[in-house]
Amino acid sequence: MIELIGVHKSFGENHVLKGVSTVFNQGKVNMIIGQSGSGKTVLLKSIIGLHEIDEGQIIYDNRVFSEMNNKKRKSIRKEIGMVFQGGALFDSATVEENVMYPLEMFTKMTEEERLERANFCLKRVNIENANKRFPAEISGGMQKRVAIARAIVLNPRYLFCDEPNSGLDPKTAIVIDNLIKELTQEFNTTTVINTHDMNSVAEIGDSIVYVHKGEKWWEGSSKEILLSDNNELNDFVFASDLMKKIKNSGF
Amino acid sequence: MRIFFHFGRYYLLLAKVFARPEKTKIYFRQIIREIDKLGINSLGIVIIISVFMGAVITLQSSYNLENPMIPLYLVGLTARDSMILEFSSTIVGLILAGKVGSNIASEIGTMRVTEQIDALEIMGVNSASYLILPKIIAALLINPFLNIISMIVGILGGYIATVITGAIPAPDYIDGLQYSFIPFYVTYSLIKTVIFAFIITSVPAYHGYYTFGGALEVGKSSTKAVVYSSVLILLFNVLLTQLLLA
Numbered sequence: 001m002i003e004l005i006g007v008h009k010s011f012g013e014n015h016v017l018k019g020v021s022t023v024f025n026q027g028k029v030n031m032i033i034g035q036s037g038s039g040k041t042v043l044l045k046s047i048i049g050l051h052e053i054d055e056g057q058i059i060y061d062n063r064v065f066s067e068m069n070n071k072k073r074k075s076i077r078k079e080i081g082m083v084f085q086g087g088a089l090f091d092s093a094t095v096e097e098n099v100m101y102p103l104e105m106f107t108k109m110t111e112e113e114r115l116e117r118a119n120f121c122l123k124r125v126n127i128e129n130a131n132k133r134f135p136a137e138i139s140g141g142m143q144k145r146v147a148i149a150r151a152i153v154l155n156p157r158y159l160f161c162d163e164p165n166s167g168l169d170p171k172t173a174i175v176i177d178n179l180i181k182e183l184t185q186e187f188n189t190t191t192v193i194n195t196h197d198m199n200s201v202a203e204i205g206d207s208i209v210y211v212h213k214g215e216k217w218w219e220g221s222s223k224e225i226l227l228s229d230n231n232e233l234n235d236f237v238f239a240s241d242l243m244k245k246i247k248n249s250g251f
Numbered sequence: 252m253r254i255f256f257h258f259g260r261y262y263l264l265l266a267k268v269f270a271r272p273e274k275t276k277i278y279f280r281q282i283i284r285e286i287d288k289l290g291i292n293s294l295g296i297v298i299i300i301s302v303f304m305g306a307v308i309t310l311q312s313s314y315n316l317e318n319p320m321i322p323l324y325l326v327g328l329t330a331r332d333s334m335i336l337e338f339s340s341t342i343v344g345l346i347l348a349g350k351v352g353s354n355i356a357s358e359i360g361t362m363r364v365t366e367q368i369d370a371l372e373i374m375g376v377n378s379a380s381y382l383i384l385p386k387i388i389a390a391l392l393i394n395p396f397l398n399i400i401s402m403i404v405g406i407l408g409g410y411i412a413t414v415i416t417g418a419i420p421a422p423d424y425i426d427g428l429q430y431s432f433i434p435f436y437v438t439y440s441l442i443k444t445v446i447f448a449f450i451i452t453s454v455p456a457y458h459g460y461y462t463f464g465g466a467l468e469v470g471k472s473s474t475k476a477v478v479y480s481s482v483l484i485l486l487f488n489v490l491l492t493q494l495l496l497a
């Protein structure tokens with residue numbers, strides 16, 4: 001479980017996060033939705049400590065992460081897997097080196113043990129025979145899956161994904177969504193996903209936080225979201241023609 | 252006012268770069284890579300440019316000698332001292348600022364905008380140190396060699412020019428090379444090279460590291476990196492010359 005209490009973050013004059021409080025539960029896919037520029041990525045990066053927050057608290061299962069120094073944070077960092085928006089695979093390293101990297105940093109495993117673990121994770125995300133290839137040589141969907149393999153290689157308790165299916169075709173997007181859902185249940189992780197894709201929300205979202213201009217505007221389940229009478233949320237959810245039709249048909 | 256902001260942030264970045272590394276083995280591997288990438292890969296361009304510059308300096312000073320009272324060996328002396336004092340340190344430094352500087356800024360800038368730096372940080376790696384320190388160390392180690400090679404090859408270029416064109420007799424050129432040689436000039440040149448090596452790597456790394464945005468900004472960072480490191484080289488050239496030769 002991860003708890004946010006009144007999180008504020010500014011960059012100079014730009015007040016991006018304005019007091020966000022919420023709870024992300026274990027074994028669930030927790031989604032953060034909102035328009036581009038609403039502060040989703042900043043929120044996610046603040047939760048994992050890539051941005052220092054200005055005010056508020058971030059608590060990982062009763063451990064107050066936001067008040068720890070870098071050394072203490074390392075024990076929590078070990079339990080975090082993060083899938084960045086573009087995958088963020090290291091260009092100069094092969095697929096297998098990418099997945100082995102966190103093991104090299106955080107464990108005392110031998111080269112063989114690391115390779116074995118990396119292969120296990122690559123297999124789990126259905127990547128085979130690509131070990132020696134470089135990120136630039138594989139497709140976007142494969143890059144995302146390698147990034148997921150790298151994120152789960154340390155058996156994380158907490159899994160974060162920033163727009164995991166942006167830039168993917170709808171079919172591949174569903175594959176990735178389902179993979180994240182399965183991993184969440186398999187390893188009982190506290191999973192937090194940023195997205196602006198309503199399909200994902202309907203498909204795998206357990207609980208939803210809607211962020212609007214850096215504030216938590218609404219929260220609830222993926223069923224409740226369609227019934228909400230919040231104006232801004234409705235504008236966001238029913239922005240596409242397809243969703244409008246679904247709404248008018250009385251779902 | 253912005254200059255103070257940049258100076259402060261550059262200083263803080265360097266503090267992060269020189270923080271004690273955690274896994275020295277990985278650093279060692281990176282340094283070897285960077286020596287290859289920054290040093291060995293620049294050897295070709297340094298040699299080509301030095302040969303031609305040595306030749307041109309020699310020809311120009313030969314053809315400008317109209318007064319028969321001036322001894323011909325002065326051409327060799329001029330070529331030698333111009334190469335050692337200015338060319339193989341400052342001009343080579345400027346050329347490397349273009350080649351190596353833009354390479355470093357765009358590499359680190361790309362890693363920033365594609366969140367590879369964030370990925371390193373989340374794995375508990377000091378990204379500044381991991382990405383930048385090996386480059387600085389590699390350049391500090393390898394650039395003095397490039398400097399020496401440039402001196403030798405440049406002087407050789409002058410010799411070849413005298414042989415081919417007969418602008419002055421080759422033996423006079425050789426005489427000039429040996430005439431009143433001041434060994435400290437080489438030391439001076441090496442000191443400049445080491446300082447320039449630090450500028451050429453750390454300033455572009457700074458610009459890359461603080462890139463914000465996308466591909467367009469990476470391009471801008473790369474341009475800025477070359478401009479700022481070139482200007483700093485010229486500035487430090489004056490300062491060091493006053494300090495060391497005055």
Ligand SMILES: Nc1ncnc2c1ncn2[C@@H]1O[C@H](COP(=O)(O)OP(=O)(O)O)[C@@H](O)[C@H]1O
Nearest residue numbers: 011016034035036037038039040041042043463
């Ligand atoms: N490192 C940063 N420095 C300054 N401003 C930033 C930084 N990261 C994000 N921002 C700003 O924060 C705001 C929210 O961005 P972001 O969280 O990326 O939006 P989203 O992910 O919801 O599309 C934007 O105005 C962006 O310019």
Ligand SMILES: [Mg+2]
Nearest residue numbers: 040041162163
């Ligand atoms: Mg985003």
